[in-house]
Amino acid sequence: MNGASRDALAAARERLDALTDNASVDATKLADELASVTALLHREGTLRRALTDPAQSGEAKAELLRRLLGGQLGADSLDLVSGMVRGRWSRSRDLVDSVEELADSADLIAAQRAGALDDVEDELFRFGRIATGSPELRGALRDRVAGDTAKSTLLHTLLGGRVNPVTERLVTRLVTAPRGRSLEHGIESLSRLAAARRDRMVAEVVSAVPLSDRQKERLGAALAKIYGRRVHLNLDVDPAIIGGVRVRVGDEVINGSIADRLEEAARRMAG
Incomplete structure (x- = not known):
């Protein structure tokens, strides 16, 4: 990201950290809701462009978001995403990428609170190595004919009870909503994000x-x-x-x- 998008993402990261400093905030719920916003913005190009239109005021874009999603998101998620659309973005795709990053970060914050961040880092790496070494597994996870439910079931069979629930959630979201990313690149990005939680x-x-x-x-x-x-x-x-x-x-x-x-x-x- 460059310019305005980089600054907007930095501000969103700070707001997420400030929000989740409050232990009463449910980081897992926040991750789920931010992931649903990511899917919506990825799917609806017209809405994505409207929420990043530089000709519209930040408050007008935030009001549009509230009208559309106010009944579907919790107050914390709505405030967080409203703050993001008030910012300026160099490209509409950057907003989607940033909401997705915050969704992943919220899950990692949940792991960090539980003292399991190191485990999640290691498990992401191990899964990446296993997938890289297994053409059959990679093929099954990339299969465009197989639906998301089938892929989620396969991953739960492989990972359920064997890894931290956060690891399974992150990998499942990556596989079912890759948004053009390869499995290898996605795992690497998640690993970097996990490491960044501890600087x-x-x-x-x-x-x-x-x-x-x-x-x-x-x-x-x-x-x-x-x-x-x-x-x-x-x-x-x-x-x-x-x-x-x-x-x-x-x-x-x-x-x-x-x-x-x-x-x-x-x-x-x-x-």
Whole structure:
């Protein structure tokens, strides 16, 4: 996002945090209602454009929202989204993306309140790895013929009782309402959002053998020193890298595996 949309999203994030600082606010209900608004705005282009029309005053757009959704949303959700439509957006799609982000954030806040945010981060990463490694599962979740109910049932069979309910909710929403995102990209975005709840970055770490607790502590401390903030480690094991570790933080890859060094040496010799 650029310009006005970036500023509007930043303001919406602050309002969400201020709202959910109140323990009496039901973050799970808030997530559900914001997700329903996301679906509506994604589906109704005319409404989406009306609510982001720069020629209309912010109050006029908020009043339109209240007339349409006042009886369907709780007071907290209505106030939050009304504040968003009062802002200025560079593109109408940015409003939809931002409401969706706030829906996901509300679910993550629910996990954070329960002391389960770390578990949700790890479970999102694990599910992403499982889906990436299973063409059959990816195919079933992308199947355009299968309805949302069938996909939700499949995910509940796979995840129900095995992961935190927030993890299942986030993954189910991503699969049934991808809005053009791939499963891999969606999981990665959710992982970054979860890490941001603790002002942390996410590092995907692949090693030939499981790392010891001491090794994890040393690696986490080293990455925190490099990036200037806490780093959450998503750990995976792949014997194919032979030795060492491979670390990816965002778009940056730090290769420390023997396999990578052998490949580099072979390329140099071939050159």
